[in-house]
Amino acid sequence: MSGARVLVGTRKGAFILTADAKREKWDVSGPHFGGWEIYHLKGSPVDPNRLYASQSSGWAGQVIQRSHDAGKTWEPVGNKFVYDGIPGTHQWYDGTPHPWEFKRVWHLEPSLTDLDTVYAGVEDAALFRSADGGKNWAELSGLRKHGSGPRWQPGAGGMCLHTIILDPEDPKRIYIAISAAGAFRSDDAGETWKPINKGLYSQIIPEPRAEVGHCVHHVAMHKSRPGVLFMQKHWDVMRTDDSGENWREVSGNLPTDFGFAIDVHAHEPETIYVVPIKSDSEHYPPEGKLRVYRSRTGGDEWEPLTKGLPQSDCYVNVLRDAMAVDSLDSCGVYFGTTGGQVYASADAGDSWAPIVRDLPAVLSVEVQTLS
């Protein structure tokens, strides 16, 4: 059966939503790990039944869960995340040195080619890799040690590595993004890294065009064009056409260019989606209208998508990992809100309907296309 499986991480557990290709009737499974924060869960491209979940709580810390049957059953695997060597310091909010301390896993990214290899982006910012299905984790410490680490600083949400993008055409190329340090690229499978932030401009840091220190919220790529990236920064929507060497702003006619989520249409690499949020102090949609904005020109020119979305008195947020697309013939677009709704569009954003309305606050949304 072709269809879609939506993996939803929430403040109080995980939910798995499944539908056939029409995407009209959804089966809701969960809560899994009830009461725990599920920052992220994601399936392996190698075997869609292999899922990984980041489970955490303020009391009990970090747990990593793994499923081999699409979430019907789960098993805890390794949760020992130890920084390589002496971690050193990064900047604290007031600019003073602060020791690196592991807090949680924000994002899990399974390998495109190996079932048992999975990457974890953590707070305080670092990248870990497991080659045995999550049992053991080793830091790819070239990122943290490349030189600029002492100048990284936490955004208001903590100093998190939240985005991991694996290049489908070059197995040695990895992109990551950190709030608030910026975007980085490795061309040697994670051994060494370089900041790729040229063109970013952030008024909230002392040097607005600094090499590092930018609060990047999320980055997205279309698999057919791995050199083209789209970024939702704290303020500004950006794109690069040269693998991050240079960025330019494509915010265009957006009502506000602050936001968290960004994604790319599965079949149209110049069609991108964002959810504008009023400001960094008012984390809800402008005018109380929940609008997804779509650009069919790779940015600059944007259209609001409103059909089926609340257009009055809506004050939810859409977090950075809470938007995803499927690759069915008519591209599906999904996003979750801090109000507990998961909205789906089976027509590339033209119309929307809630799959569920009353989940705990949604932290992340991923989609698996089933064939």
Place this chain on the structure above:
Amino acid sequence: MIRVVLPAHLRTLAKISSEVKIDVPGLVTQRTVLDALEAVYPMLRGTIRDQVTFERRPFVRFFACEQDLSHDPMDALLPEAVASGAEPFLIVGAIAGGAGGFACRTMA
């Protein structure tokens, strides 16, 4: 046998429904009880104490015999009533724990 009571989240993680009874060879201390507990339930590693430093997690507390043992040395002997199995060793989630993650996630 030493009786150990876990908070609800950890009972779910360990797939147990009530208090557990574990063998603790030798001296009965916080360290030996937790060593034995984690040997039987490895999924609890890292959730009660740090896996490297073995320090108690900040929002976890240890009670027994109506005493707060959270700040006792980890190698101090536990009360005889715990060692004999008459009283359980209570692992408790602090009342204030848990809010930080969500508050942070919603911010930039």
